[in-house]
Amino acid sequence: AQKVTQAQTEISVVEKEDVTLDCVYETRDTTYYLFWYKQPPSGELVFLIRRNSFDEQNEISGRYSWNFQKSTSSFNFTITASQVVDSAVYFCALSGSGGVGGGFVFGPGTRLSVLP
């Protein structure tokens, strides 16, 4: 079975601080995909990044960067120089053939509060 764990329930930072959101996943699939989504109070999940299991190259996109390590089954997400607008709940998700019914498996989410 697939599982996604986000150990951090809530994080508070002051604006301009860097913040890293942790994600640990479990899967028996050899090919799988990892995602980060952001959910503002409006409810819509906004896609942020996607990574496949055979590409461990870590990248930076604007203020976002991610660290994918297969050896530790982790897919951490970092926001550099956080802003108040980054306040939201962030979800890590896993997609592969081993998911329940084949859908995405989401972690419980991390609520990020960026204080001015």
Next chain:
Amino acid sequence: KAGVTQTPRYLIKTRGQQVTLSCSPISGHRSVSWYQQTPGQGLQFLFEYFSETQRNKGNFPGRFSGRQFSNSRSEMNVSTLELGDSALYLCASTLAPSSRGNTIYFGEGSWLTVV
């Protein structure tokens, strides 16, 4: 390019009633998935439709059903509502079945309250 559109956004129903929620995917997307989000269980996969056929189904009772039309629009139905069905129901769309690793794009959801 219009995003995923869900209607209605908010609704209140009484126990025992049924409800139908609608989802219009991003233009050109043929796969529609539905997810339930509750404070206790988080985000859970309900089912996925592709080309009018249900491809995948999560662990939900038969009271939860769905369908997809030829224009890729989808509806989900919950019959005999229970208090525990109160949730945010999210629809997501993508070009091909989501199990192939495609990014799914979500709508704003339908907030259902059962009283």
